[in-house]
Amino acid sequence: MGIDLYVEPTGPGLRRGLTDALREAVRGGRLAPGTRLPSSRALAADLGIARNTVADAYADLVAEGWLTARQGSGTRVAERAPAAPAGRPAPRPRPAAGPAYDLTPGSPDLAAFPRAEWLRAARRALTAAPHDALGYGDPRGRIELRTALAGYLARARGVRADPGRIVVCSGFSHGLSLLGTVLRRRGVRAVSVESYGLDVHWNLLAAAGLRTDPLAFDGLGTRVDALSGVRALLVTPGHQFPMGVPLHPDRRAALVDWARRTGGLVLEDDYDGEFRYDRQPVGALQGLDPERVVYLGTASKSLAPGLRLGWMVLPEALVAEVAEAKGVTGGVLDQLTLAEFLDSGAYDRQVRAARLRYRRRRDQLVAALAERAPSVRATGIAAGLHAVLELPPGTEPSVVRAAAWQGLAVHGLSRFRHERSAAPVRDALVVGYGTPPDHAWTGTLDALCRALP
Template sequence: MGSTLVTIGQAVRSNLVVDFQTNLAWATLLDLAPGAGPAHQRLARALRAAIRDGRLPTGAAVPPSRALAEELGCSRWVVTEAYGQLVTEGYLAARVGSATRVAWTPDDPPRGTRPPRPRAPAARYDLAPGLPDVRAFPRRRWADAVGAVTRTVSVADLGLPDPRGHPAARRTIAEYLRRSRGAVATPDTVTICAGITDGVARIARALRRLGVDAVAVEEPGWPRLRAAVEGAGVAVRPVPVDAEGLRVDGLDGVRAVVVGAAHQFPSGTVLSPARRAALLRWARAVDGFVVEDDYDAEFRYDRRPIAAMQGLDPGRVALLGSVSKTLSPALGLGWLVAPGVLAAAADPVTAAPPVLDQLALATFVDRGWYDAHLRAARRRFRTRRDLLLAALARAVPEGAVDGTAAGLHVLLRLPSGVDAPAVVRAAARAGLSLMALDDYRAVPPVTPTPVLVLGYGNLADSEIEPAVAVLRATLDRVS
């Protein structure tokens, strides 16, 4: 058993590490400032205070008396006397052959804390947007990629990482974006980041350094992107979306905008050619920037995916992508291709994802496994979308499905007067997870919009019919 002790004034922090406990209280700060009474009484007071204020939670083990005595530089008698006193008072419970543990349970939660919220029952069916088919994650090939990297990585690559990402990963992503998304990208213009939200935050900080104090976002849109912009200290200006995508005529007074050109979330629209041209003209006119959120552009079912807008004007458009919708958000891997002026203003100390993960992704792409996974995923999601639309047509004939044949979600427009938020709440009680369109608005409308956002990424084909049946029953109850 190894241990260290850090002393701050008269306070002692013990962070002993042992291999036979999982809920030990080694890292608790014990205030042993000199005071009235002998050492064993002062130790008992310190432990009692740590227990009462929640730093030593119920069930946590305290150090063995010999180990704590060694840490504190006192006799073992001091510790055993303090422990004995607290056992007598009911704060500790001692068992022969087992660790001494905290037994005291407060009647009320410690000051400054809140009791845990009761967990909602797990949904039986997941029609909420946001996740790909995590059941189909290519575990074996990803493990092979990780194993190959771990066996072959150089000693130099195990040192301090490049904040922009490993050169091999940037080279692979640049080549992938050129051939699959029509982007203008080189290893020098690519930054490996933790995902699209991280990329938006990086760009927002760079924009702030360039004097941009407000960024337009699509309304409705993904709330985390708004939060990322605001978290960088930049104001958010919601701009409406219509059937052709972002309303470019709503960009007065800003010099930057985040837009989902290939497939807007949650409206499901594709930015029309006319709007693309107008958006680029606007950027040049105001000396501004377009941040292209390419979050699920690989999934188009009625035609080939539309090329990234970044290829039309790489000096004005930054391109963001990730594997969150194609592989899994658990990987935390994405990329950013930024114009030179934005790249120069970017935060040079922001940490990149772990190097081994970056190299595993590069290996996964270089061996052709990523393209093979995308081809299989497109076939699977096309079939699943068709099954969902057919089930909705049978069970909810009064609804109208909207949205381009792309991505991992559709909109279900219900008759006027249906309370979509009430449907979402009632569905959750019935074990069905889904969202309302108004959940994605920066400013909720006075009258709720009768539109549901239904995701089919994280739903097995066999679950579609029963999930839609629960939705039908929920609509009947709410009506």
């Protein structure tokens, strides 16, 4: 077998030195159980020693139980229980930790990822890819994906996109980090954010040297009338996270007017724009002014966050700076696959199927609440993959604890409140009904209802 193996025989005699070195590599964990070793001929050639010396060393270690040798399977490291440290008893096996049910927001049903269709698209994409696609490439990303995204976003989200103004990134967080870096270089010191959102995003902006200032929130969405002294704003206008309301049309217009009047920049997080149920689609804010709004989207909700595929549609003046901050592109094969997925119509089919599945779950959630927890009201449910369940005042901590006792992972609304927000404290749960796999949905819903007041 032509398998590479680093081993350095030590001590008197080649056979003993090789035996000791191999034994120590297994004992120390450098050679894991099941690892296949090179053939005696190959290792002898690599070390410049006689083949019989290697064969004898292997035989010694097989006799001691460190290795196994079977016809047709070669020589492998034997399966052995790890030794306990001296003076300490071996640890007892423990059951796997973690909740039995999961309603944390932010993830789709990963079991529904279209593996077979994705694999077919990957094969087609790789077969058709030019040789230069496997090089370092354009930091904006593969032209095939940027072209496909420009067409899809214009058609499905009302984005005014040109392939030359799209930069592919490794998810929303990566894109936000790049934008934070560019904004700081331009002299921006603070970014306005929504009173409720994700601390991971605020922390990314802080890591870029930017202060985050929370804005007030009411039934019409984030209040933009208080914008002053800042040059950038991060907002989720299509479906505010986590409150679930779209930004009112008057406020959308006022926000764009602020950006034009002050030279400000709006960062639009369109995190679940494809999923709507009881309302007409809300188009992207970017369509109102592509020179003042950065559109950010991902495949995290429509496909899977593990793909690490996101995109930014940038004002012309930002493209070169963001591309420079990003540097070498990555994930070329997945980019080509997503381009094929979009062009073939597979992406649209996936979104439509997912929309039906999540709407059915949402309806089942609302029905279960009406029957088993009538004092709890679900809001923000016209779109998206999560709902806000309003609780009696002062009960959020006890309900989260009760959920944990039921083996259910779920977050309270307080988890998403900016630490400097002046918004009134509200007791609620943020329920990510897209997260559980289909086979666990009924049990998850039962656990939730048992935890509610």
